[in-house]
Amino acid sequence: MSKNLYGTPTDSTDAQERALVDASCRIPVLLFIASSVFWLLVGTVFGLIASIKLHNPHFLIELPRWFALYLDKFSPDGTVDFINAMLTFGRVRPAHLNIVAYGWASASALGVAIWLMARLCRAPLRFPALVTAAMVLWNIAIAIGTIAILGGKSTSIEWLEFPSYVSIMLFVSYALISIWGVNMFVHRKPGHVYVSQWYIMAALFWFPWLYGTANLLLIFAPIQGSSQAIVNWWYGHNALGLWFTPIGLAAAYYFIPKVIGRPVHSYYLSAFGFWALALFYSWNGGHHLIGGPLPAWLITSSIVASLMMFVPVLVTAINHHMTMKGNFHMLHYSPTLRFVVFGAMSYTLASLQGSSMAFRSWNSLTHFTHYTIGHSHLGLYAFFTMIMFGSIYYIVPRLTRREWPSITLIKIHFWGSAYGIILMVLVLSVGGVVQGWMMNNPQIPQNTFENILKITNPYLFARSLSGALLMVAHIAFALNLTLILLGWGKKTGGPTLFNQLEASEEAKPKESTL
Amino acid sequence: MVLYYILMLVSLVVLGGSAVYALYWAASHGQFKKMEQNATTIFDSDEPVGEPTDAFPGIDLKKEIEHRAKAKEKSKKV
Numbered sequence: 001m002s003k004n005l006y007g008t009p010t011d012s013t014d015a016q017e018r019a020l021v022d023a024s025c026r027i028p029v030l031l032f033i034a035s036s037v038f039w040l041l042v043g044t045v046f047g048l049i050a051s052i053k054l055h056n057p058h059f060l061i062e063l064p065r066w067f068a069l070y071l072d073k074f075s076p077d078g079t080v081d082f083i084n085a086m087l088t089f090g091r092v093r094p095a096h097l098n099i100v101a102y103g104w105a106s107a108s109a110l111g112v113a114i115w116l117m118a119r120l121c122r123a124p125l126r127f128p129a130l131v132t133a134a135m136v137l138w139n140i141a142i143a144i145g146t147i148a149i150l151g152g153k154s155t156s157i158e159w160l161e162f163p164s165y166v167s168i169m170l171f172v173s174y175a176l177i178s179i180w181g182v183n184m185f186v187h188r189k190p191g192h193v194y195v196s197q198w199y200i201m202a203a204l205f206w207f208p209w210l211y212g213t214a215n216l217l218l219i220f221a222p223i224q225g226s227s228q229a230i231v232n233w234w235y236g237h238n239a240l241g242l243w244f245t246p247i248g249l250a251a252a253y254y255f256i257p258k259v260i261g262r263p264v265h266s267y268y269l270s271a272f273g274f275w276a277l278a279l280f281y282s283w284n285g286g287h288h289l290i291g292g293p294l295p296a297w298l299i300t301s302s303i304v305a306s307l308m309m310f311v312p313v314l315v316t317a318i319n320h321h322m323t324m325k326g327n328f329h330m331l332h333y334s335p336t337l338r339f340v341v342f343g344a345m346s347y348t349l350a351s352l353q354g355s356s357m358a359f360r361s362w363n364s365l366t367h368f369t370h371y372t373i374g375h376s377h378l379g380l381y382a383f384f385t386m387i388m389f390g391s392i393y394y395i396v397p398r399l400t401r402r403e404w405p406s407i408t409l410i411k412i413h414f415w416g417s418a419y420g421i422i423l424m425v426l427v428l429s430v431g432g433v434v435q436g437w438m439m440n441n442p443q444i445p446q447n448t449f450e451n452i453l454k455i456t457n458p459y460l461f462a463r464s465l466s467g468a469l470l471m472v473a474h475i476a477f478a479l480n481l482t483l484i485l486l487g488w489g490k491k492t493g494g495p496t497l498f499n500q501l502e503a504s505e506e507a508k509p510k511e512s513t514l
Numbered sequence: 515m516v517l518y519y520i521l522m523l524v525s526l527v528v529l530g531g532s533a534v535y536a537l538y539w540a541a542s543h544g545q546f547k548k549m550e551q552n553a554t555t556i557f558d559s560d561e562p563v564g565e566p567t568d569a570f571p572g573i574d575l576k577k578e579i580e581h582r583a584k585a586k587e588k589s590k591k592v
Contacts, residue, residue: 008565014558120556192552193545209529216521223518254556259568261561263553270553271546278533333575334568394568403571410570490571 017122018398024124025115026399028131032111033392034485035139037478039103042146044474046096048467053089055460060087086150094161095149101159101239102170103142105380108388109247110135110177113200115395116254117181120197121188127180134176141169157218157228159236167215171208178204195270199250202278206242210235226293230286237285240379245277245347248387249316252344255387255394256323259337260330265322269315276312280305287358290367306358309351317348335410339390342418346382353378365440370456370463371432374425381470382421389417389477396481402489409480416473424466431459 052059062084063071071080085091118125125131145162148154154161162170181204185197214235217223223231257264264270286294286302324341331338353375357363366372393410397403404410435456438447483489540546557563564582569575 008560008562015560018558192555193540194552194555205532209525213525217518257553258556258561259566261557261563261565261567263550263557263563267549267553271549275537330566333570333573334566335570336568407570407572 018119020124021118021122022115022398024128025118025131028125028128028135029111029115029395030399030485031132031135032107032114033396034481035135036104036107036111036388037392037474037481039099039107039142040474041478043096043099043104044467044471046092046099048464048471049087050089050093050096051460051464051467053092055457055464062087082151085152091150091152091154094154094158095146097159098149098161099142099146100380102145102162103139105244105384105388107135107138107142108392109203109244109384110138112251112388112391112395113181113203113247114177115399116196116250116391117184117200120194120254121184122191123184123188126183126187130176130180134173134180137169137173137176141166141173144169155219157232159232159239160214160218164215164219167211167219171211171215174208174211178208194254195264195267195274196250196254198271198274199246199253202274203243203246203250206238206246210238210242229289229292230294230298233288234282234285237288238282240376240384241277241281241284244380244384245281248343248347248384249273249277251387251391252320252340252347255336255340255391256320256344259334259340259394260324260327262323262327265319265325269319273312273315273319276308276315280308280312284309284354284358287363288367290358290360290363303358303360306355309355313348313351313355316344320344335404335414336390336394338414339386339393339417343383343385343387343390346378346386346421350375350379350383365436366432367436369432369436369439370428370459371436374428374432377421377428378425381417382425386417386421389413392481396484397489400484400487400489402484402487402491404480405483405488405490406480409476412476413473413480416469416476420466420469420473423469424463427459427462427466431456431463434459 049060062068063080068080068084071083114125114131141162145166148163148166149161153163155163160167181201185201214231217231218228218235222228253264253270283302283305286299287306290299290303292299320341331341357366357372357375393404435452438444438452438455441447545552554563561567565579566575
C-alpha cells in the first residue's frame with residue numbers, strides 16, 4: 001500500500017486511473033484551452049478599442065498617416081481603406097462580442113467540459129481525433145468569421161454576427177462534440193452520475209438546438225417582422241443561460257468540493273437546482289423586449305420565468321456558500337478556488353440582478369443603457385470567465401505534469417481580473433442608471449442628448465481603464481500558460497498536481513498504449 | 515410557414531420528451547437515492563474527503579491538513 005503526499009495510505013489504482021484519463025485528453029483539451037486564450041487576447045484588444053472609441057471617437061479613426069503611406073507602398077491597392085473601415089466601431093464591437101463568446105468562452109468551456117466529462121465518466125477519452133478535428137474546425141470558423149465581420153460581412157443580428165457559412169462550420173464542430181459527449185456518457189464507468197455531468201450533458205444537448213434553431217429562423221429562412229426579435233433574444237439570453245451557465249456551474253460543483261476536500265453541502269439541492277434551471281431559464285429572453293411590439297402574454301410569461309429563476313439561483317448560492325463555510329481561508333492557498341469562488345459569487349449577483357431587470361419599472365429605466373452592458377459583463381466575465389480561469393489553473397498542471405511557472409503572474413491575473421471587472425460593472429451600472437434617468441425625463445431642459453453624452457463620458461472612460469486592467473491580467477495569464485506549455489514549470493508531484501509521484505510513474509508505461 | 519409549425523411541434527415533442535425521459539431515467543436508475551453518499555463520488559482513495567487538492571506552487575498544504583486534524587480533535591474534546 002502506497003501513501004499520498006499527506007501520508008494517507010492509498011490505493012494506487014485510483015491515481016493510475018486518473019493519470020490515464022488525463023493522458024487521453026491531453027492534446028484536445030490543451031489545444032482548446034490554448035486557442036481559447038489566444039482568442040481571449042484578441043477579443044480583449046477589440047473590446048478595448050471599442051470602449052475607447054465611445055469616449056474618444058477619434059481614436060483609431062484611421063491609421064496614422066506615416067503608417068498608411070508606408071503600408072500603401074508595400075501592400076495591394078485598397079489595403080489602407082480596408083483597414084480604416086475595419087477599425088470603425090460598427091465592426092470592432094461585433095468582432096469583440098463574437099470572438100469572446102465563441103472564440104474564448106465557448107472554446108474554453110468545451111476544453112473544460114471535455115476534461116470534466118472524461119474525469120467524471122472515469123474513462124479515457126474516446127475518439128480523441130474526432131474532438132481534435134472539431135477543435136481545428138471551430139478555430140478555423142472563428143478566424144474566418146472574425147475576418148468576415150471586420151470586412152463588413154456581419155449579419156447584424158446580435159450574438160449571431162458571423163456569416164451563414166461560418167455558422168454551419170461552428171454547428172458541425174459543436175455537433176461532433178455533442179455526439180462525442182453522448183458516446184462518453186454511454187461508455188462511462190458504472191456508478192452514480194454526478195451533478196456536473198448532468199449540467200454538461202444538458203449543455204451539450206441544448207446549445208446545438210439553440211444555435212441551429214436561431215440560425216434557421218434568422219439567417220437561412222428568416223421569419224418575418226417582430227418575431228425575429230423574440231427569436232434573437234431567446235437565443236441571446238439562452239446562450240448564456242443554457243450553454244455558459246450549465247458549464248460554469250458544472251465546473252463550480254466539481255472544483256469547489258474537490259479543491260477543499262469536502263463534499264457539496266446538500267446534494268439534494270444541487271439536483272433540485274439543475275432541474276429548476278432546466279425548467280425556467282429558456283423562458284427568460286423575452287424580458288429584453290419589454291415595451292416591444294410583441295404579445296403581452298409572451299413578455300409577461302418571460303418576466304414570471306425571470307423571477308422564478310430566484311429558485312435555482314438561491315439554491316445554488318446557498319449550496320456553494322455552505323460548502324465553503326469554514327473553508328474560506330483556503331482562498332489564500334488555492335488559485336483555482338479563488339477564481340471559482342469569485343465566479344460562483346458573481347453568478348448569484350448576476351442572476352439576481354438579471355431577475356430584477358425583468359421588472360417593467362426597472363427595465364424601462366435601465367434597458368438600452370450602459371447598465372445592461374455592465375450586467376452582461378457581470379454574467380459572462382465575473383461569473384463564467386472567472387470560473388473558466390479557475391478550472392484552467394486546475395486542469396493544465398495535471399495535463400502537462402508541471403507546476404505553474406510563476407505565482408506572481410497568477411496573482412497579477414487574479415487581482416487584475418477581479419478589480420477590472422468590479423470597476424467595469426460598478427461604473428457601467430451607475431452610469432447606466434444616470435443615462436436611463438436622463439433619457440426618461442426629457443421634459444427637464446438639461447437632459448439634452450448632448451448633455452447625456454457628456455455626463456456618461458467619465459463612466460465610459462473609467463470602463464476603458466477597467467478594460468486596460470483586464471488586458472494586463474490576460475497578458476499575465478497568457479504568458480504563464482505559454483511558459484507552462486513550453487515546459488518551463490517545475491516538474492513535480494507537489495500540491496498543485498497532487499498526483500502521487502510513484503503512482504504517476506507507474507501509470508506512464510500504460511499511457512503509451514493509448 | 516407550415517414547415518415552421520411542424521418544426522416547432524417536433525422540437526417541442528423531442529425536447530420536452532427528452533427532458534421527461536431524462537428525469538424518468540434518473541429516478542428509475544437510483545440517481546436520486548443515497549444522495550449524500552453520491553456527493554462523494556468525485557473523491558478517490560488518494561484524494562479523499564478532508565484533503566485539499568490545489569495550492570499555489572510551493573505552498574505546503576500538509577500544514578493545512580495538520581491544522582484541520584488539530585481543530586477536529588479540539589472540537590471532539592469540547
